[in-house]
Amino acid sequence: MPSRRDRLRCGVVAVAVVTALGAGALAWSSTLLGEYSVMDMGAGAHGGAAHAHGAAASGTASDLGTRGGVDVTELVADPDRPADVHVDLVARAETIEVEGGHPVEGFTVNGTSPGPEIRATQGDLVDVTLENESVADGATLHWHGIDVPNAADGVAGITQDAVPIGGRFTYRFVVEDAGTYWYHSHQVSHDQVVRGLLGAIVVDPADSADPADAAGADPADAAPADLDVTALLHVYGGQHTLNGRALDERVAAAPGTTVRVRVINTDSGTAAVWASSPFRVVAIDGREVNGPTDVDGERLLVPAGGRADVAVTAPPDGSVLRLRTGGARSLLIGDPTAPEPSAPQPSETLDLLGYGTPDPGAIDFDPTAPDRSYEYAIGRRPGLIDGRPGYFWTINGRLFPDVPMFEVAEGDVVAMRIRNDSGEVHPMHLHGHHVVVLARDGVAASGSPWIVDSLDVHPGESYDIAFIADNPGIWSDHCHTLQHAVDGLIAHVMYEGVTTPFTIGPESGNRPD
Template sequence: MPSRRELFRCAVVGIAVTTALGAGALAWSSTLLGEYSVMTMGGGHDVDTAAGGHSGHSAGVPGAGEASGTGGATGAVSVTSLIADPDRPADVRVELVAREGTVEVPGGRSIEGYTVNGTSPGPEIRAEQGDLVEVEFVNESVADGATLHWHGIDVPNAADGVAGITQDAVPVGGRHVYRFVAEDAGTYWYHSHQVSHVQVERGLLGAIVIEPAATSGPSGDAASRDVTALLHVYGGQHTLNGRVADERVEAEPGETVRVRVINTDQGTASVWSAEPFRVVATDGHDVNRPSDVEGQRLLIPAGGRADVSVRAPAAGHVVRLHVGGARSMVIGDASAPEASAPPVRQPKETLDLLAYGAPTPLSFDASAPDRSYDYVIARRFGIIDGRPGNFWTINGRMFPDVPMFDVTEGDVVVMHLRNDSGDVHPMHLHGHHVVVLSRDGVAASGSPWVVDSLDVHPGESYDIAFVADNPGIWSDHCHTLPHAVDGLIAHVMYEGVTTPFTINGDAGNRPE
């Protein structure tokens, strides 16, 4: 028979366990989000100034640096009104039909996923700079609903395609029209922003290329041939333009070929070659005076793009450009055997875009910003929407109590990104491009490095800047999409802008 002391000890342990379970159950139920609006995120608290030396502050702007959960709740401008000119006729019209079912992967095995107009990737859209693009999106059979987000294109907020923020997810049988002016020539892509960690991975995506206006001249290094290299992994199969195979590009000796590399996958992609190449654009923005890259690899973050120029070799030969590691673009004489350019090992040295190309003045002064924010990424144990786990934090706070970065139209905004989480994060800001000012305190010394998707490695810090010139409510999140599901998402909110849409409501909006 147990002693009185043992019985007492068991009773104490039992009470402790019961108390812990009760508290856990309470915490669990208290974090079941239910229906909510991004307007309430952040809870109205200040940005966590203890997270780093760049605490939220501004150059004399009242309220700057505050992480507001209201962010313009008293304003009268809805995201639905932030649209392209409704009276202007479209220059480019496209219908895209999303279906749920089998994705045929040429050269590989088929998977269950999503197609756009019957294929994945979906059809490439081409437009000219200045065109008004109109896309009618039809959801034929995607059970969870779907949207289209124009990754890297600074569209009006109503066209951003984020379920629960700028629209409701399009249900089965529904339609939605997106309209935007293709302001910036460059390489971009489109994808669903509804249950995106599933729908993007399984193929609801495609490329969009905006060519320079005829009056503006060539963009970057002049190229006589222009090809797309869209990278995606379907069920573990690395593909190039939807195929498990290398791609041949016929080119005359001495001809310059522009290869538009689009990384639609969840991890960083590498580009390299045994022959010199040039990086002529990043995320749709030209590099000033690019030089030959030799013996180095170019890294492209998840969601990022890079335009690379390659010169075709002499007759009877080809150049092999490794894209993504598993596949290659083989460029040159169509009659030359691929064996004339065998695969080569990936270089260990990485091209530093912070010092690549030649400097040129920025279009704005980032030395005296109107608003300055920290964005410090870490992780800790907690519960999100009833799920316990080791989740990401932003400025020490866990989703949905994460900062809301308030701005006013015209502000120059500087953000200090710091990654204390132990994992790499490709950070993507919607509706804007940022210029990289410094990394780990070292100032940029090359061409302005302009991006919308930026890999921040463990222990790294970046200072980035942008002009708040596109009113709306904009996601600012990690494009390793499962990370966004686990809370690595914040928003830039313009003063006076509101949204009528909610997440987890009757419309079933689940943007990540």
């Protein structure tokens, strides 16, 4: 329930909005009520290379998307190929028993939260059928960090309708890249994700004993892991958990054993990772780090939605090391009977801009010669969204839904400058693609290629990023502090000629954020 202070703040904002914008603003906002299509959102932004940082062009997204007329439902994996991995998942609204804590009312997948970990091998075709048994608002599954075909992206109102109670939907996609990923609902996501409709998916490398080898890294850079452990972080009703338990976790490991820990941050805030002994960061967002080195006396920050694989070695003297994940929970690796060491949080943060060794061959396009360039400037101001007054996020000075639609064509090299003028951290997540970080605040990246799908942009920072438009569709590009997306911090990347038949609003029941 909102506090008296929160209610007063909302009232003040409402008065300010009406005063600043006048009665005309209220009339304008009423046109946003009801059903809408992302095809009609905002102004198109063509972003030609000659148009530095994407000045908005005239015309709506629907003008841009109708050329060619490919429906998002047509953008699928090979329908004739048999699945290598098949999984049935059932979503329910029910009580979650949090071991070591107290029960909470939330959502489960196959009776648990987190849901079952899905394991596949690089190159597999994965087939997942979602059944909604009792989630009243409907549900979907989004495959966070996996560059799936657009029809499998799981965003209600853009790539599918939310699955109603009693309904089913099948997702089919090939896992091209080994790595650590997760799945979660993208229907009323600010509620369903927070309350547990999620799980991990891990893709093992093909024809290799270690992901670093599969990625073409020098085997001397990282010894193959003897143990592989998932560490999924989530907060249930104020309880910080590790793999669904409000407890630390013991990992029995013989002296000298190398352990790969796959940290998955499913929360809306940044997680800090550090250890009582040196560790190496071997992968970020499913992409291997080239030439990782020991991290000692520094913490690694993992954005909301982000993942980081770290490698640790069980102490050779038979003791135990503590790997802190998210600050509140730890993995204790080594002799399960050994005393627990302390591990105070370091004050220094590892800078991934310069971590590891450069590898020019890891990027198969030239990010310095983009076909299109865009600006994604995040701000904040009073306004109205769908008739609701508030203090909302803006993109390039515009309030949702009058935000840029970033238009691309298949094969384009796309550059984007993300700038945060809003005063809060924003973990920015682009669906269907990974981006390479080129620079922060004008300082060029100098370490291993930093390739991500979830990127924390701190207040006052700007990042230059680039990606290759090689996955046709309509893709969300939003903040993964999920309430921020509800409050307008969401845009879309639209490929020329792609359309969607789905809509968002009370008639369809689709509410992606």
